[in-house]
Amino acid sequence: MTDLPIRDELRGVEPYGAPQLDVPVCLNVNENPFPPSEQLVADAARAVAHTVRGLNRYPDREATTLRERLAGYLDRESGVALRTEQVWAANGSNEIMLQILQAFGGPGRTALSFAPTYSMYPEYARDTSTRWVVGRRDDDFSIDAETALKAVAEHQPSVILIASPNNPTGTAVPLDTVTALHEATDGMVVVDEAYTEFRRDGVPSALTLLADHPRLIVARTMSKAFAFAGARVGYAAASEQVIDVLRVVRLPYHLSAVTQAVAVVALEHAAELQARVAQLREERDALAAWLRGIGLEVADSDANFVLFGRFADRHAVWRSLLDHGVLIRETGPDGWLRVSVGTPEETTAFREALVEVLKEHT
Numbered sequence: 112m113t114d115l116p117i118r119d120e121l122r123g124v125e126p127y128g129a130p131q132l133d134v135p136v137c138l139n140v141n142e143n144p145f146p147p148s149e150q151l152v153a154d155a156a157r158a159v160a161h162t163v164r165g166l167n168r169y170p171d172r173e174a175t176t177l178r179e180r181l182a183g184y185l186d187r188e189s190g191v192a193l194r195t196e197q198v199w200a201a202n203g204s205n206e207i208m209l210q211i212l213q214a215f216g217g218p219g220r221t222a223l224s225f226a227p228t229y230s231m232y233p234e235y236a237r238d239t240s241t242r243w244v245v246g247r248r249d250d251d252f253s254i255d256a257e258t259a260l261k262a263v264a265e266h267q268p269s270v271i272l273i274a275s276p277n278n279p280t281g282t283a284v285p286l287d288t289v290t291a292l293h294e295a296t297d298g299m300v301v302v303d304e305a306y307t308e309f310r311r312d313g314v315p316s317a318l319t320l321l322a323d324h325p326r327l328i329v330a331r332t333m334s335k336a337f338a339f340a341g342a343r344v345g346y347a348a349a350s351e352q353v354i355d356v357l358r359v360v361r362l363p364y365h366l367s368a369v370t371q372a373v374a375v376v377a378l379e380h381a382a383e384l385q386a387r388v389a390q391l392r393e394e395r396d397a398l399a400a401w402l403r404g405i406g407l408e409v410a411d412s413d414a415n416f417v418l419f420g421r422f423a424d425r426h427a428v429w430r431s432l433l434d435h436g437v438l439i440r441e442t443g444p445d446g447w448l449r450v451s452v453g454t455p456e457e458t459t460a461f462r463e464a465l466v467e468v469l470k471e472h473t
């Protein structure tokens with residue numbers, strides 16, 4: 112490996128990702144615990160069979176039908192009407208983010224975010240040779256607008272990445288902060304709304320800002336609320352001009368015909384999936400209340416996971432939970448752990464295991 116002529120910044124770097132372990136209760140990567148319904152499975156199977164008959168041809172490069180359906184979904188979900196040309200789709204919002212940095216980052220340019228935040232952002236920056244700078248979030252994981260504007264003035268980023276709700280903390284960023292950042296920069300402002308369907312009542316989506324903010328991009332995914340992580344479908348909403356720039360950097364035929372077909376079917380089942388989301392939001396609030404009730408600190412969450420702590424030795428707590436058959440995530444600031452909201456049975460297993468583990472560790 113060391114003999115290979117690899118880029119200096121990749122030398123000695125291990126591929127990154129959460130451990131994929133075979134454990135009875137997996138609450139570590141914020142997946143939706145409910146599999147697609149049998150009706151969705153049947154509809155998707157029919158769509159795949161139809162698509163496979165045409166796999167000798169390249170897929171629709173512009174994913175037009177899918178983008179049209181995504182626009183329809185966003186209108187129903189957030190009340191924001193967008194044209195198909197304002198929506199873009201790719202293999203997960205990971206690819207969307209990479210395309211954004213390919214188009215707006217690059218050598219000599221800077222991407223700015225506020226930590227603790229999503230651990231994949233620095234990788235997209237590295238892979239596009241974009242300088243990566245992080246400002247700090249406050250102790251309650253909110254972004255202080257004044258601190259943020261100072262960081263913008265100092266680093267002159269061409270891309271600002273804000274996860275809202277944030278991973279791993281669950282914190283939603285007020286729209287005032289987004290508009291202040293947009294005003295303070297001539298770069299792009301990206302709001303990563305991977306978890307936004309789980310937001311609490313009264314928390315708005317940054318989609319409502321798109322009409323007046325030409326350098327805003329709202330990134331979303333079907334991986335979380337849509338229970339479709341394995342299909343790899345992410346998307347972005349922005350001005351038509353911004354989407355046209357993303358179309359320049361995308362790989363030819365980047366989104367397979369099969370992916371497009373199953374995503375369209377899943378969107379037809381959005382109502383059924385939204386009922387599950389409502390249930391998960393309730394479970395999340397109950398889990399947060401329970402954790403507080405046993406004396407732990409919990410970050411307010413608008414997502415489908417909860418960050419809780421603090422532990423003098425969080426690794427020991429994580430490890431003991433794993434010994435009890437429950438895999439959660441050791442991530443975020445030291446002392447904290449993150450647990451995804453599972454089925455009621457999984458959450459019960461987590462709670463029972465945690466009670467046992469805390470006895471062992473106190």
Ligand SMILES: *Cc1c(COP(=O)(O)O)cnc(C)c1O
Nearest residue numbers: 203204205229278305332334345
């Ligand atoms: C899970 C997650 C995503 C989703 O990534 P996909 O590639 O769409 O699966 C995006 N952003 C954040 C912050 C996430 O936690």
